[in-house]
Amino acid sequence: MSAAWTTEVYARGALAPGLAWFVIALATVLFVAGAIAALGRMRRRDALAAAAEASVTGAPPSLVEGTDVVLAGTVRLLAGKHVAVRVSVHQQGAESERSGLWTYTWTEVGREVVVEPFVLELANGQHVVVNPPRNVDVSDALDQVQWHDRQRRTLFAELRPGERIFARGRLDRSDRATPGGAYRDTQWGWALGPSGGQMLLSSEPLGQGMRRRAGFHRGAGAIACLLLFAMQLSLGLFYGRLFGETVTETVVDKDTTSSRDKKGNTTFRYWVTVREQEVELSNAAHMVVRVGDSIPIRVGSETNWQLGSSATIGWIHAVILAGGSIAFWVYYTGRRARSRPWFRRRLDEKGDGRLSGPPPVHGGSAHP
Numbered sequence: 001m002s003a004a005w006t007t008e009v010y011a012r013g014a015l016a017p018g019l020a021w022f023v024i025a026l027a028t029v030l031f032v033a034g035a036i037a038a039l040g041r042m043r044r045r046d047a048l049a050a051a052a053e054a055s056v057t058g059a060p061p062s063l064v065e066g067t068d069v070v071l072a073g074t075v076r077l078l079a080g081k082h083v084a085v086r087v088s089v090h091q092q093g094a095e096s097e098r099s100g101l102w103t104y105t106w107t108e109v110g111r112e113v114v115v116e117p118f119v120l121e122l123a124n125g126q127h128v129v130v131n132p133p134r135n136v137d138v139s140d141a142l143d144q145v146q147w148h149d150r151q152r153r154t155l156f157a158e159l160r161p162g163e164r165i166f167a168r169g170r171l172d173r174s175d176r177a178t179p180g181g182a183y184r185d186t187q188w189g190w191a192l193g194p195s196g197g198q199m200l201l202s203s204e205p206l207g208q209g210m211r212r213r214a215g216f217h218r219g220a221g222a223i224a225c226l227l228l229f230a231m232q233l234s235l236g237l238f239y240g241r242l243f244g245e246t247v248t249e250t251v252v253d254k255d256t257t258s259s260r261d262k263k264g265n266t267t268f269r270y271w272v273t274v275r276e277q278e279v280e281l282s283n284a285a286h287m288v289v290r291v292g293d294s295i296p297i298r299v300g301s302e303t304n305w306q307l308g309s310s311a312t313i314g315w316i317h318a319v320i321l322a323g324g325s326i327a328f329w330v331y332y333t334g335r336r337a338r339s340r341p342w343f344r345r346r347l348d349e350k351g352d353g354r355l356s357g358p359p360p361v362h363g364g365s366a367h368p
Contacts, residue, residue: 008296008308008309009281009285009288009289009295009296009307009308010285010306010307010308010312011279011280011281011306011307011308012270012280012281012282012285013280013314013315013316014306014307014308014312014313014314014315015312015313015314015315015318016312017308017310017311017312019318020238020311020312020313020318023313023318023321023322024235024238024313024321026322026325027231027321027322027324027325028228028231030325030326030328030329031224031225031227031228031231031325031328032224032228034220034221034224034325034328034329034332035221035224035225035228038217038218038220038221038224038332039217039218039221041213041214041217042214042215042217042218042221043214045210045211045213045214045217046210046211046214048070048168048210049207049208049210049211049214050207051069051070053205053207054070063126063128063171063189063190064171065171065172065173066170066171066172067170067171068168068169068170068171068195069168069169069170069171069192070166070167070168071120071122071128071166071167071168071192072122072123072164072165072166072167073120073121073122073123073128073164073165073167074120074121074162074163074164074165075118075119075120075159075160075161075162075163075164075165076118076119076120076121076127076161077116077118077119077161078116078117078118078119078129081116081117081118082116083114083116083158084115084116084118084130084132084158084159084160084161085113085114085115085116085118085132085136085138085158085159085201086113086114086156086157086158086159087111087112087113087114087138087140087142087156087157087158087343088111088112088113088114088154088155088156089108089110089111089142089154089155089156089157089342089347090108090109090110090111090112090152090153090154091106091107091108091109091152091153091154091155091347091349092106092107092109092151092152093105093106093107093150093151093152093153093355094107094151094355095354095355101352102352102353102354103350103351103352103353104350104351104352104353104354104355105348105349105350105351106153106347106348106349106350107348108346108347108348111347113134113135113136113138115132115133115134115136117129117130117131117132118130118159120165120167120192126190127190128171128174128190128191128192129174129190129191129192130167130169130191130192130201131191131192131193132194132199132201133193133194133197133198133199135197135198136194136199136200136201137198137199137200137201137341137343137344138157138159138201138202138343139200139201139202139203139204139209139341139343140157140158140159140201140202140203140204141157141203142155142156142157142342142347143156143157144156144157144158147357147358147359149358150355150357150358151355153358155347157343159201159203163203164203165201165202165203166200166201166202166203166204166205167192167199167200167201167202168195168199168200168201168202169192169193169194169195169198169199169200170192170193170194170195171190171191171192172190172191172192172193173189173190173191174189174190174191209341216335216336216339220332220335220336223328224328224332227324227325227328231321231324231325234317234320234321235313237300237304238311238312238313239300239311240300240301240304241298241299241300241304241305241306241311242300242311243300244298244299244300244301244304244305244311245298245299246296246297246298246299246309246310247296247297247299248294248295248296248297249274249275249294249295249297250274250292250293250294251272251273251274251289251290251291251292251293251294251295252273252274252276252291253272253273253291254270254271254272254273254286254289254290254291255270255271255272255273255278256268256269256270256271256286257269257271268283270282270283270285270286271286272286272289274295274297274307275297275305279307281307295307296308296309298310298311
């Protein structure tokens with residue numbers, strides 16, 4: 001048997017079969033995982049949106065101990081308390097000029113959260129004591145500003161007494177509490193605490209935000225499925241060779257061509273003729289093969305074949321598959337982080353122009 005038969009020979013630019021399988025498996029896993037993650041998050045947010053919408057459009061949900069619920073009601077302070085929840089976001093401003101164009105940034109440099117137990121009065125008159133944790137998410141407008149100077153400011157969001165809000169958490173039995181005002185000496189039977197370590201309090205209908213987030217994840221899941229489908233289509237010829245057969249063919253000719261670029265550099269290319277077609281080899285493989293040798297080829301059909309005994313793909317194809325699957329995850333995780341509401345991300349802002357600075361004195365600085 002010739003040396004060419006005992007030495008595996010593949011076309012120039014073809015990956016080793018094991019590496020090709022690794023790239024294909026990696027890209028498949030990343031796309032499938034992306035679709036499952038995105039569509040799973042979409043489903044959970046759709047369910048949360050439905051629960052939130054039901055709490056508003058219908059009667060308040062039945063209060064069952066140990067369940068995760070979305071409640072809508074009015075904020076009432078407990079006796080001796082002066083705040084329910086207040087979030088303070090401290091920002092540092094900066095501006096820069098380039099070619100006559102100004103840009104500015106506001107960078108979050110700190111965040112403070114003040115929480116106290118408060119009472120949520122439901123539409124049917126039931127009262128639930130809310131015990132927000134320190135990491136509570138507060139979906140409320142940052143509509144209050146305190147200016148320290150032109151480059152330092154603090155934004156505030158606060159849930160106020162009498163404000164109608166939506167709360168998502170886990171329901172449990174509560175001890176006796178004494179609320180302020182007309183609710184003094186009332187016996188409370190229920191308390192809302194964090195679910196899985198998290199609680200969300202919102203002055204905006206939760207269903208709207210959840211539907212928007214569900215739509216984002218739905219789009220990402222659709223992109224992952226589309227890319228997975230396109231990937232499988234691109235591998236059609238590979239699968240044809242994979243389920244084909246290995247046969248031997250005779251090398252009927254060898255050739256070397258050269259070309260010179262504008263800088264005088266010479267590039268050599270190495271060819272063998274098999275099945276009346278020229279196939280480019282690497283220099284090392286070209287040195288091994290001799291005219292008249294029998295070498296293995298993997299055949300899927302008369303027009304779909306390649307050198308070597310195992311099906312493989314080219315390195316350009318592999319780069320597209322691996323790069324595309326990694327790029328999807330970079331896009332998805334990046335967009336997911338950047339599109340989160342302000343209370344779940346670092347609050348940094350950028351814009352064109354110069355820092356606006358504090359308003360005139362007669363406008364007043366807002367401070368809670």
